[in-house]
Amino acid sequence: ETGVTQTPRHLVMGMTNKKSLKCEQHLGHNAMYWYKQSAKKPLELMFVYNFKEQTENNSVPSRFSPECPNSSHLFLHLHTLQPEDSALYLCASATSGSYNSPLHFGNGTRLTVT
Amino acid sequence: AQKVTQAQTEISVVEKEDVTLDCVYETRDTTYYLFWYKQPPSGELVFLIRRNSFDEQNEISGRYSWNFQKSTSSFNFTITASQVVDSAVYFCALSEVGGATNKLIFGTGTLLAVQP
Numbered sequence: 001e002t003g004v005t006q007t008p009r010h011l012v013m014g015m016t017n018k019k020s021l022k023c024e025q026h027l028g029h030n031a032m033y034w035y036k037q038s039a040k041k042p043l044e045l046m047f048v049y050n051f052k053e054q055t056e057n058n059s060v061p062s063r064f065s066p067e068c069p070n071s072s073h074l075f076l077h078l079h080t081l082q083p084e085d086s087a088l089y090l091c092a093s094a095t096s097g098s099y100n101s102p103l104h105f106g107n108g109t110r111l112t113v114t
Numbered sequence: 115a116q117k118v119t120q121a122q123t124e125i126s127v128v129e130k131e132d133v134t135l136d137c138v139y140e141t142r143d144t145t146y147y148l149f150w151y152k153q154p155p156s157g158e159l160v161f162l163i164r165r166n167s168f169d170e171q172n173e174i175s176g177r178y179s180w181n182f183q184k185s186t187s188s189f190n191f192t193i194t195a196s197q198v199v200d201s202a203v204y205f206c207a208l209s210e211v212g213g214a215t216n217k218l219i220f221g222t223g224t225l226l227a228v229q230p
Contacts, residue, residue, distance in 0.1 A: 031214075031215040031216070040222070042219075042220045042222050042223075043205070043220040045217055050214045050215050055213060055214060055215060056213070056215075056217065088157060090159065094215065094216050095216075096214060096215055097214055097215070098216060099146075099211050099216045100147045100164055100166060100209070100216070102149060102161040102164055103159075103218055104161065105159040106158060107156055107157045108157040110157070
């Protein structure tokens with residue numbers, strides 16, 4: 001089983017819909033992350049969780065709502081999104097408390113907002 | 115402010131050519147870590163290498179090699195005898211030290227296309 005699994009792989013939603021992205025890691029990590037990848041831009045860190053507690057919210061609009069019920073699962077709840085929110089959303093996990101710990105990424109969810 | 119610059123947006127080479135991907139970083143930290151990731155069309159970022167700021171030895175792993183030069187704040191990546199399977203977007207990243215977790219600051223990536 002792959003280390004970090006994201007579902008769904010693709011999602012198309014209207015601006016009034018509510019949907020959720022799911023991430024699960026099987027690596028025994030305690031830190032989990034959401035990154036946004038838009039065309040021609042660096043990966044943008046959105047949220048960080050450490051032992052289920054949110055430690056970083058990088059000025060993300062409230063239409064994105066993360067949830068981390070345990071160290072293995074991370075969700076991103078989406079509502080009333082805008083077309084500019086269309087992007088690849090990547091989940092990652094890492095060993096907590098170690099700056100040399102590489103982040104392990106999932107395959108991402110390709111989101112299209114119509 | 116911490117920043118990673120990958121000036122090469124796209125590179126196209128023919129199979130078996132050598133190719134170097136450039137990475138320049140800015141940081142005020144004295145201890146930091148640098149990373150390279152590969153993103154194939156499937157989307158997943160694959161970790162390739164990590165280097166800490168105190169270790170300036172170059173590293174070689176098969177056809178891959180990395181040249182870390184603190185004096186020029188560069189961490190370049192060379193693929194020798196490139197293959198079609200090397201086609202991907204390559205990202206350089208810098209650890210942002212501080213807080214309880216490792217946070218990576220990424221460059222914009224270099225799209226490498228290896229033609230048969």
